[in-house]
Amino acid sequence: MRWSxxxxxxxxxxxxxxxxxxxxxxxxxxxxxPQDAGLVAAHLEHCERCQIEAATYERVIAAIRRQRPPAxxxxxxxxxxxxxxxxxxxxxxxxx
Amino acid sequence: xxxxxxxxxxxxARCRTGCACPLAWAAMATSPxxxxxxxxxxxxxxxxxxxxxRLTRAPAPAEDLVHDTLERALRAFDGFDGRHPRAWxxxxxxxxxxxxxxxxxxxxxxxxxxxxxxxxxxxxxxDATATQALASxxxxxxxxxxxxxxxxxxxxxVLVDIDGLTYRExxxxxxxxxxxxxxxxxxxxxxxxxxxEAAGHPEVDG
Numbered sequence: 001m002r003w004s005x006x007x008x009x010x011x012x013x014x015x016x017x018x019x020x021x022x023x024x025x026x027x028x029x030x031x032x033x034p035q036d037a038g039l040v041a042a043h044l045e046h047c048e049r050c051q052i053e054a055a056t057y058e059r060v061i062a063a064i065r066r067q068r069p070p071a072x073x074x075x076x077x078x079x080x081x082x083x084x085x086x087x088x089x090x091x092x093x094x095x096x
Numbered sequence: 097x098x099x100x101x102x103x104x105x106x107x108x109a110r111c112r113t114g115c116a117c118p119l120a121w122a123a124m125a126t127s128p129x130x131x132x133x134x135x136x137x138x139x140x141x142x143x144x145x146x147x148x149x150r151l152t153r154a155p156a157p158a159e160d161l162v163h164d165t166l167e168r169a170l171r172a173f174d175g176f177d178g179r180h181p182r183a184w185x186x187x188x189x190x191x192x193x194x195x196x197x198x199x200x201x202x203x204x205x206x207x208x209x210x211x212x213x214x215x216x217x218x219x220x221x222x223d224a225t226a227t228q229a230l231a232s233x234x235x236x237x238x239x240x241x242x243x244x245x246x247x248x249x250x251x252x253x254v255l256v257d258i259d260g261l262t263y264r265e266x267x268x269x270x271x272x273x274x275x276x277x278x279x280x281x282x283x284x285x286x287x288x289x290x291x292x293e294a295a296g297h298p299e300v301d302g
Contacts (some may be wrong), residue, residue: 025282029256031263038174058112060289063238064257071142075159082163086170087137 011039020050028057133173136181137166143182144189146259149268150251151193161196165189173283186261186268249284252277257285 011019011031020043027040044050148158168188176184215259228275242250255266256277263281267274 025285026263026278029263031278040204056289057285060285060292061257063235064242064253064285065260067235067239067242068258068260069146071145072155075145075155076142078182079162079166080138080147082166083134083137083141086166087134089134090127090131 011036013039015039015043015045017047017050020044020047021053024050024054025057025061028054028061113261129173132178134168136178137169137185140182140185143259143261144185144199147186147255147261148189148193150254151190151269161189161193162295164192164292165194168192183268186265190269195262237292237295237297238288241288241295244291245284245287249280249287252280253284253288 011023020040023036023040027037030037032040044054061083126156141162143164145158148161148165149155152158152161160217165185165188169185172188242253245253251270252266255261255269263274263277266281267277270277
């Protein structure tokens with residue numbers, strides 16, 4: 001995988017609000033490593049401004065995710081049947 | 097309707113001649129191998145279709161693309177290490193799509209994937225979300241905000257936020273570095289947020 005830059009350069013032990021803002025969305029997406037995620041979580045515990053920022057993006061992201069359309073059931077059925085042809089289920093196993 | 101001849105999928109016509117087609121592999125594979133393939137692929141069918149729909153922009157070609165992707169995946173399954181099946185399938189899907197373009201629409205190959213990825217605002221998507229949108233005044237404004245993004249920003253936002261891909265998976269689909277996905281996604285969300293705020297949606301401000 002190519003990286004144009006590291007998604008989150010390692011944060012200092014006490015990151016500033018600006019540093020947290022830079023990685024906040026990756027944090028909300030679960031894309032930060034455990035160490036950086038822990039530092040952001042610790043910062044959010046005591047920084048009201050960043051808490052508001054995080055809550056705002058959580059609402060924006062949740063609203064965008066609600067736009068996800070389900071695949072039409074008939075399409076899902078056809079694709080599942082195709083998979084049945086390519087890799088038949090074991091006898092006795094039930095199709096979800 | 098799948099754009100393939102039904103006989104191509106007929107189990108009774110399963111190839112046992114030793115050729116390289118996926119049905120030949122399926123005929124030779126052990127039952128546990130096929131079951132494993134099935135376990136890995138089944139949960140990803142919807143996602144594969146959604147991403148295929150974004151790449152092809154129409155339902156029938158999208159189903160064909162998923163069909164070809166599954167065949168290629170089955171052929172390649174012997175060499176798959178079993179890790180990150182979603183990313184593996186998305187890579188096959190993207191490569192299959194690029195091969196299709198190379199054969200049928202080479203003029204489109206010069207475009208970035210992001211420029212071909214429509215929207216989250218394509219007709220199929222709008223139709224499918226119409227019911228949901230009616231439930232909230234917030235959603236129409238949100239869809240306007242998403243539609244107003246540049247093609248590159250919209251593509252990343254749709255893949256990650258609507259289709260549920262990780263940064264790495266979106267990078268695979270778009271053939272761009274993960275860092276590019278991250279920066280485009282963050283800019284896209286900032287723009288959506290500011291447009292919603294400008295449109296006076298207090299939901300964003302809490």
